[in-house]
Amino acid sequence: MFKKLFTPFSIGECEIPNRLVVPAMVTNYCTEDGEATEQYIAYHEEKAKGGWGLIITEDYPVNEHAMGYSNVAGLWKDEQIAGHKELTDRVHKYSSKIFCQIYHAGRQSGPSVNGGVTPVAPSAIACPWLQSVPKELTKDEIKEIITQFGNSALRAKKSGFDGIEIHAGHGYLIAEFLSTYANKRSDEYGGCFDNRARFLKEIISEVRMNVGADFPILVRFSADECVPGGRDISESRVLATLLEEWGADALHVSSGVYGDHNKGIVSPMYVNHAWTVDFANEIKQLVDIPVITANRINDPRMADSILVMNKADFIAMGRGSLADPYLPSKAQSGDLTSIRYCIGCLQGCVMKLTAGEAVTCLVNPSLGQEYRIDYSKTDAPRNMIVIGGGPAGLEASRVLAMRGHKVQLFDKNNFLGGQFKSAAFPPAKGELSTYIAWLISELEKYDVSVNLNSEITKEDIDSLQPDVVVVATGGAPVRPPIKGIDGNNVYFAEDVLLGNVSIGNNVIIAGGGEVGSETAAHLALQSKKISIVEMREDILLDLDGVNAFNLTLILDEYKVNRYTGSKIVEIMEDGVVLENETGTQKVNGDSVVLALGYAPKNNLVSELAGSAYEVQVIGGATKTSNALVASREGFELALNY
Known part of the structure; x- marks a missing residue:
């Protein structure tokens, strides 16, 4: 069934048993001081049991103020080594290799999660999500951070990790220096590409000096930042060749920066599968070191086809590994139907993080609970x-x-x-x-x-x-007491979606939340004229920003009308009467769909x-x-x- 997926391949002198990679994903399972908890260790150990070839841990900040989340792992001091040595020892009981990702969050942080200090960045421009205006780094501070990268890498080696991944993507500090989107400096760390890349070049040199020639160094970067003014593949081609020249042992090609309008990093269900693979393919044509690809790849046969086409050497499945840590072993045994596939909803993996909570998963409620779950048979069946x-x-x-x-x-x-x-x-x-x-x-x-x-x-x-x-x-x-709501032209959204009822071509949706707006999009794609009526000042106020942005694009494309700040006071055979701050008005329609909650x-x-x-x-x-x-x-x- 698989031609390449379960063949070994090396990064530097480290042989990885198969081509399936767990990329770094923040979980918020550690202490606020970066210590590895049993919850954090068991979470990774479960993936090793499941057969992943390479596990890359979440962002390890290089100092106590470099984190973007409150409970991430850290190796910014020697006292943290012992707990993370326990992590690597547990993973090494199985065939998996484990790399430590080190980073600095830069402006994609805030005082509430990084020890109460103002975030830092190459320039004083706020992150679109976190919105704290950062302090522009001085050259002395830049040099200090470079040293901290080297020290953290050495601690990772002492902790038993098999390699290092330097995070130079996703809009974090190194990526900020690389990109004119965030870097407006005019000194030797800004301006032309060589100046913007200087920070990363010096970090790689410092890390190599600390870990030695035989310790693998990965670099993860965004091939396309997917924002106006951001870096794109044309510059990333150049970057890739330089990274190999500077001593990187492999490249992890990703995309995006923080922001609701960005389809990179947290690609929702609205984004095509494997949509960044061609970026990795372009990079692979230019370098002789291994290339990892990622983004919305959750089917092992899809992964194998990418390898067979020689578009990448490894396949990273982040959320796929959250949904089913045993995906590799199930795939290798041919039991594909037993795999719990990621559905791209973002509810547990991304939106919990943005709320400052620990990661969960809709399709895998055992995620993060591995350390306390006991599936053994009961002695008293009921x-x-x-x-x-x-x-x-x-x-x-x-x-x-x-x-x-x-x-x-x-x-x-x-x-x-x-x-x-x-x-x-x-x-x-x-x-x-x-x-x-x-x-x-x-x-x-x-x-x-x-x-x-x-x-x-x-x-x-x-x-x-x-x-x-x-x-x-x-x-x-919910069926509220609206005049005419019992009419023959009134339907519930669930019945409409399931095709239990036939409705007309000029449809009014009562309710602009997630269900109402998705029903509107569903009907709009059937070439019906759609109007949404919502009492609040806007639609989709309870939906996360990423999914709301993508759903709104569909509504806009199909010209769905919106009447916000409006209340339906009467339903008639040929439309509805609305009431808002300007008075009343009638909206014509032959069908009314109720999406007013449960x-x-x-x-x-x-x-x-x-x-x-x-x-x-x-x-x-x-x-x-x-x-x-x-x-x-x-x-x-x-x-x-």
Whole structure:
């Protein structure tokens, strides 16, 4: 099945057992002082167990004020070595190699995460995301940071790492010096390309002096920064040849800088798979050292095809490794359907970080919990009934069955997935269905009894004599008391997405949140005229900036009308009446789609009160949220039985 993916290849004098790489990804699993925790170590160890050829750790700041997140690992002082030596020792129990990525966050930081100091940069220009105006570095301060890179690299070698990756991409400090997008200096560290590259050249020299000639040095950089005025592939070709000349042992070709408008770094589901591979291919034509490619590659056969075409030597799968740390071993055994594929949602891996929290994963709720999870069979199997087949109910059923309980799952629909099924219908979201398909296959593997078209009652439950009932019935669409809302031209968004109803060609969407806007995009692609009505001052206010930007592009392209700051006060056969600060107006339309949120559907809970069996309520049946929360709640509940 695979021609190159599982063949060894060397970086410098370090032989990597296969071509699959876990790139550096911030997790926020360490202490604020950069110490490696058991959570952090077990997270990486799980990937080594899963068969990844090379694991590259998250950004290790070179001093205590160089970090972009609050709980990243660090090697800026000798006292941190011991904990990270434990990490490398644990990884080396398996065949994986592990490199340490070192960096300085530069302006992509803030006082709240870097010890209370003002961020630094080549020039005093704020980061688009974090927005702290940085202090422009003096030449003496530049020299001090260069020395710190060398010292951190030496500590990494003492910690047992197999190599170093210098992070010169993604808009961090080195990338800022490289790019006229962020570097407006006119001294020897700014201006022409050679001046802008001087900082990186001196860092590589300093690191090499500290680690020796036989210790591999990777350099990661953005081939295209994807912003106006940023570096692009034309300059990156030149940079690549210089990096080889300066002594780099391999190049890790990525893209992007921080910002909602940037499709690099955190490529969402709206971005094509493997979209930066041709950048790596161009670089590979110019150098004789190995090249790593990345960005939205999550299928092992896709990875192998890139290698076979000789476009890269290694394939980095960041979020793919979060979704399934065992992707390599499953792929090598030919068991591709058991892989939990990344769906590109960004909910747990990126948006948790931007909120200052630790990384999680919608499709892999065990992420970050490896250090405390016990999947061993229970000594006291119980008769479990799970009501509701959305992400919460499916995850609960899966883990309960894994642990040896007898599980019966009931759902009133003729399908599993709950609201997550319809969530896969809007543009660019089709991969969401892969998670539900994976869960269904897992239920089959563990002999869960699945009962569809089953509106189960208390009497039904009593007759089954369960020990525990898990209510995961989710939420029901909200239907507010609007005049005319019961008309024949009014539909719920979920029914529209699933194709349960036929609607007209001039559609008004009530609600400009994520569901309403995605439904609008779905219908706009069907050549319907769409208008969104939203009470707040703008649409998509609760969606993360990256996905909101990409969804808005679709709405703009298909000329979806928006009436914001407006409330629907009446629905008629030929349109709606809006009320806003200017008065009232009528918007014509032949169909109205309601996307006004969900309310918990938990009538059964009160009916089951006082029963002889335990009753647990999870997911949207307790409080409407999202699939990330639902899958975690189902997972956590099941672990406790």
